[in-house]
Amino acid sequence: MNxxxxxxxxxxxxxxxxxxxxxxxxxxxxxxxxxxxxFEQCGLIQEIIVVLPADEIAGFLxxxxxxGVHKLARVVSGGTTRAESVWRGLQAIRAxxxxxxxxxxxVRPFVTPDxxxxxxxxxxxxxxxxxxAPVIDTMKEVKQGEIARTLNRSQLRxxxxxQSFRYDLLYRAYEEADVLDPELTDESSLxxxxxxxxxxxxxxxxxxxxxxxxxxxxxxxxxxxxx
Amino acid sequence: MNxxxxxxxxxxxxxxxxxxxxxxxxxxxxxxxxxxxxFEQCGLIQEIIVVLPADEIAGFLxxxxxxGVHKLARVVSGGTTRAESVWRGLQAIRAxxxxxxxxxxxVRPFVTPDxxxxxxxxxxxxxxxxxxAPVIDTMKEVKQGEIARTLNRSQLRxxxxxQSFRYDLLYRAYEEADVLDPELTDESSLxxxxxxxxxxxxxxxxxxxxxxxxxxxxxxxxxxxxx
Numbered sequence: 001m002n003x004x005x006x007x008x009x010x011x012x013x014x015x016x017x018x019x020x021x022x023x024x025x026x027x028x029x030x031x032x033x034x035x036x037x038x039f040e041q042c043g044l045i046q047e048i049i050v051v052l053p054a055d056e057i058a059g060f061l062x063x064x065x066x067x068g069v070h071k072l073a074r075v076v077s078g079g080t081t082r083a084e085s086v087w088r089g090l091q092a093i094r095a096x097x098x099x100x101x102x103x104x105x106x107v108r109p110f111v112t113p114d115x116x117x118x119x120x121x122x123x124x125x126x127x128x129x130x131x132x133a134p135v136i137d138t139m140k141e142v143k144q145g146e147i148a149r150t151l152n153r154s155q156l157r158x159x160x161x162x163q164s165f166r167y168d169l170l171y172r173a174y175e176e177a178d179v180l181d182p183e184l185t186d187e188s189s190l191x192x193x194x195x196x197x198x199x200x201x202x203x204x205x206x207x208x209x210x211x212x213x214x215x216x217x218x219x220x221x222x223x224x225x226x227x
Numbered sequence: 228m229n230x231x232x233x234x235x236x237x238x239x240x241x242x243x244x245x246x247x248x249x250x251x252x253x254x255x256x257x258x259x260x261x262x263x264x265x266f267e268q269c270g271l272i273q274e275i276i277v278v279l280p281a282d283e284i285a286g287f288l289x290x291x292x293x294x295g296v297h298k299l300a301r302v303v304s305g306g307t308t309r310a311e312s313v314w315r316g317l318q319a320i321r322a323x324x325x326x327x328x329x330x331x332x333x334v335r336p337f338v339t340p341d342x343x344x345x346x347x348x349x350x351x352x353x354x355x356x357x358x359x360a361p362v363i364d365t366m367k368e369v370k371q372g373e374i375a376r377t378l379n380r381s382q383l384r385x386x387x388x389x390q391s392f393r394y395d396l397l398y399r400a401y402e403e404a405d406v407l408d409p410e411l412t413d414e415s416s417l418x419x420x421x422x423x424x425x426x427x428x429x430x431x432x433x434x435x436x437x438x439x440x441x442x443x444x445x446x447x448x449x450x451x452x453x454x
């Protein structure tokens with residue numbers, strides 16, 4: 001049994017916060033349902049847990065009923081940080097014999113079922129795997145407002161989601177973490193602290209995170225392009 | 228006297244290459260003329276040198292005639308790398324008493340005259356200054372396909388253009404550089420090698436580089452938004 005945790009507890013204050021960013025519509029469908037459909041289509045995911053702001057749960061459940069999210073196992077309310085939200089999702093898993101847990105941002109609707117599958121398979125082999133994309137811009141290290149050095153772009157990757165882990169490994173990482181630390185921007189950073197092996201799975205730059213107004217417009221463009 | 232060098236010698240093979248990416252139209256105007264108009268509007272730039280593919284020069288000049296690029300001093304043909312192209316632009320400067328040279332990507336049409344001005348002023352003070360923008364994604368160092376570590380995002384910046392330098396400093400940096408090295412992705416990296424002080428000037432994320440099909444669509448969205 002492999003479980004997907006959809007992290008969608010952020011409010012999206014950069015876009016005004018009402019409706020929460022994950023409920024903004026793309027082609028008539030709230031973003032989070034685009035995302036969920038990608039997990040529905042992935043054969044390696046059997047159950048989905050969605051983490052939401054507490055006051056969005058009722059509305060979500062009524063929409064989910066109509067749209068038929070067949071793998072939806074539980075909906076839980078998020079915490080004050082991303083890490084706390086995902087930790088709550090992880091603790092809400094009731095299935096026995098869970099092998100791989102895959103965490104994904106609710107506002108990354110362009111992940112493909114194939115990308116989810118490749119990440120899960122890599123985690124099955126190595127214990128942990130995260131989706132990454134190349135760094136396009138020249139990257140500088142800055143100290144006190146001045147350029148310290150240029151980084152070697154070929155050794156850098158942008159961390160996206162999905163991020164997949166053996167259940168016991170991710171659980172242990174959260175047990176040892178301070179989940180209230182706002183600097184924990186992805187699950188991988190927690191698992192890195194355990195010194196565990198984490199495979200980088202190359203993904204598409206189309207797998208954008210929709211957090212700002214321009215992202216939403218870009219998402220509309222991508223949806224037309226990619227279908 | 229301050230000179231702007233517009234680096235537009237790339238062909239844009241990622242967008243098919245015909246027309247070259249810098250001549251693709253945004254709202255009926257080739258991208259490079261959007262970019263040039265920002266330099267026309269900046270009071271701290273007196274002369275502009277444009278570096279183009281050799282076979283685009285005649286067409287550019289005829290368009291420039293109609294559109295009236297008043298500060299245009301020279302048009303030169305580019306080299307095989309970005310560094311070689313900019314170096315040719317730099318060597319083409321004929322004005323005496325050049326203080327600051329500002330290099331800018333021809334396919335960054337959303338730079339504002341204010342951003343150019345702030346970069347030039349910072350270079351007047353410190354000798355060198357480049358426009359940067361925050362890093363939004365979590366950044367990982369990858370070794371042999373595995374995650375080595377998470378970088379501290381607050382110390383990282385994406386290097387954009389404009390990049391402004393005291394003329395003699397930039398000239399010396401190019402004299403000492405291997406301009407055929409394709410890894411020299413920005414002017415700053417050359418000047419960094421001299422150990423010179425380079426100020427990071429915070430700019431807008433709207434200042435995107437239009438190199439791919441999706442960028443062009445994003446540019447159309449931004450143009451409507453920003454005017």
